[in-house]
Amino acid sequence: MKVDEEELITGLAKAYMLMHRRVNRAMTKQGASLARTKMLAFVRKSGGSARAADIADLFDLAPRTVTESLDSLERDQLIVRTSDPQDRRVKRLAITPLGESAIAATEPLRRELMAEICAVLSETDRAQLHDILSRLVASLSEPEDVVNCG
Template sequence: MNVSDEELLTDLFRTITLMRKSFDRAMTEQGASLAQTKVLMCIKAQSGHARAVDIAEVMGIAPRTATESLDGLERDGLIQRIPDKEDRRVKRLTLTPAGEAAVAVSEPLRRQLMAKVLAILSPSERQHFHAALQKLMEGLADG
């Protein structure tokens, strides 16, 4: 059976949307949404050196979107903005104890959800899927 380009890409986008919704629902019930967990992990990885602009760059989002996300995390008590010692205009981001706790719960759950989704595919299907995704990414990176 031949699959049209439209059908293939529609199925890919639909799959990604279903995964995000499923992950987000389960993770939110545990304390931090998928998006919040990703931002918290970025902040944690930069161990107190992250700035809003760094988060925007790593996440591939607009600085304004990063700022709005950070505002929400700060309101929820998951992060703190601390003035930089060398440049008072700069705010460094750190996780609060509540933020650390949210990551401690959400990140293992995210990994568990990923494993559950990928377990649907056989090892061979996973290899082929990975190869196809790599090829798509390489083609998109060139263009």
């Protein structure tokens, strides 16, 4: 069966959208926010080097949207902003112990949802999909791209 590029890309986009929707709904039912959790995970992985601009680039968000989200995370004491020692105009983001706790609280649900989503795939399917996605990401990535959203 020949599948054209349009069908492949549409199917990939639809699968992503449905996975995102399922995870977001499940997290909302638990009182968590997928968007906040993704942002916190990115800040944690950065080890204190993340900037608002990095988040805007990675998640393709408007700078104002990111600023508002970071303001909320900071108000809730989940992150802290500190001045960059080399450029005081730049603010670096770091996760707080409370932010770590927020991520830890969602981790069991996240793992459960990943297992549920992938349950339809055999080990062979998973290996093949991993290989295919790795090749797609490599072919689409620019050298400066950081494809690591947690």
